[in-house]
Amino acid sequence: MSCLFPDPPTEATLADARRVLNDTQTSVLEITSKIDAAEAALAEIVKESKYVISEMQKERARLEEQAFQTRAYLSPIRRLPTKLLRDIFMWSFEEYSCCAWVLAGVCVPWRRLALKMPKIWSKIRLLTTQHASADTIRLWLERSGDSVPLDIEIFLRVTGSESLSRRRRHSLSLSPPPSPPPWPVFSHHQGITSHYVIPHPPGTGIAILPPPHTPIVLPPSPGGHDTWIASPHPSTERVMPSSSRSSLHWGHIATYYLVEQMHRWERFIFRFDKQFTSMSALKSINGDAPLLKEFEVSSAEAAFYPEWQWLPNASATASLVLPKLDTLTLQYTPFKWSSPMLRTNLRTLNLRALPTSHLPLDRILYIIANNPALESLTLHFQGVLSAILPLVPTTLQSVKTFNIGGHYILSQLVDSLILPSLDNLTLDIDARDPIEEIISNLLSRSNNPHLIHLSVAYGSSSSSTFYYGPSGIVISWTTLLTELTHLKSLHIGGTPLEPLLTALGPPDDETNQMSTWACPKLESLGMRNCHAHSEGVAKLVQMVEGRNPDSAPGNVAQAVGGVSPVKLKALELYDCASLGQDVVQWLKGRVDEVVCTEPAYDR
Known part of the structure; x- marks a missing residue:
């Protein structure tokens, strides 16, 4: 301010200053007005430009769509x-x-x-x-x-x-x-x-979900x-x-549509994980199915069901038209042992009875005997009654897969079967007799078929009574496994770990009296709930080291009697023993696939 007006101010200089201020404010207002006008003009130009650009973009999109449609029209697949x-x-x-x-x-x-x-x-x-x-x-x-x-x-x-x-x-x-x-x-x-x-x-x-x-x-x-x-x-x-x-009526609506086309069924598979509101609609599955080859209704939940009047519950004198049915699976759903559906010369039969079902043993055998062409047989009965009629030895020439589980009386059923083509055996029954005798006698009666897979008590049951006879003596793994010279897969549950691993270990071990390798072709070994004592982990290491020696050149498994075991490819231990990270890493260095989970009390 000192450069514009003299100091100190006088009346004259103050009047000049007021006049200059008025002129300056007037100029500011004029310039502001010009700026506003210029900005408005610019905004109008931008708006017009954006509109033009938008129109050009629309035209470009239209042309691109036209080009796309033209290319699609020119596409070879159109021709x-x-x-x-x-x-x-x-x-x-x-x-x-x-x-x-x-x-x-x-x-x-x-x-x-x-x-x-x-x-x-x-x-x-x-x-x-x-x-x-x-x-x-x-x-x-x-x-x-x-x-x-x-x-x-x-x-x-x-x-x-x-x-x-x-x-x-x-x-x-x-x-x-x-x-x-x-x-x-x-x-x-x-x-x-x-x-x-x-x-x-x-x-x-x-499993209630689709296959892989x-x-x-x-x-x-x-x-x-x-x-x-x-x-x-x-x-x-x-x-x-x-x-x-909708959930109250889903089953009735769906079943109505399906049963209406029952004459066209070739395969029918219906699985559910538990009881549902409209489950009784399944009783509508009744009538003839001339094309039907495979039928399955499976529940993952064991519960009480009334005896629906559907195909598996048909009267023994009913005339059912099921000429092509060869595969039947009923899991936790009602069925009658005398239903014509269960005697149609099946090739595959899978029955998991309801817990409330208590069939006499001879009637279960009746179901089996009426299907002599069976190739795969799976039975699970929690409740079984003693046989009313004498059990007759039954030969199933074509059965390759036999799975049985549930009540201990079922061991008598196994003793009545002759399976000369058997190569896959699963036992999950609460046997009162030594389990090795049941298996050995079955194989002996069946002319010693080449058993490839054996599973004993590896399912949901964790009872160790599978491996104890009346006197409480652990079964002789050595005797049983020596006979299984063609076995490739072995799954065991609920047994002490050491005797099993000793039997599978090197024959020259001090505690192993075998003169040859047990199961020389064994490639997969699984153990579940097999409790271990102080030497369990050491026996495991000895067994693996004997069958899978160091990969250094020239290192092969010891040959005994001219026979060397094949390399163990898969090893699974579920809730058996606390191995330690060092042992697990060592096992993974010797075996291709290793899965281990620690017992619950160690977690």
């Missing part, structure tokens, strides 16, 4: 004859049973063609809940026409927490993940194909939201409501 495109659809169907949903969602011409091909809709692979619409089944059946044989697999999840870990891939690829489980699932919902991963089912002993690499479809929920989408984090998982109107 494919319909017959060849049908062949491609059929090849896809042979590889992926649910491809029809994806093919029908590609474009209008493909959808029209897919809907004209009932064959590619003939395999139903559905993972669902009671809260999903049963119309998915109706739609699938309608698209399969009225004459094509049906291959049906439906898996109903009833548990309260029905969340799935989800991996969304924005792709139409139908390739399953490289690892075996978890199982791949494809959801077709509002034109989007999503890839999900189903977690392993809880340890129930019964089985592509299946998840239905959309009635409200338009995918009920199976969930966060991978437990804290944010959504739990389905425990009841709803």
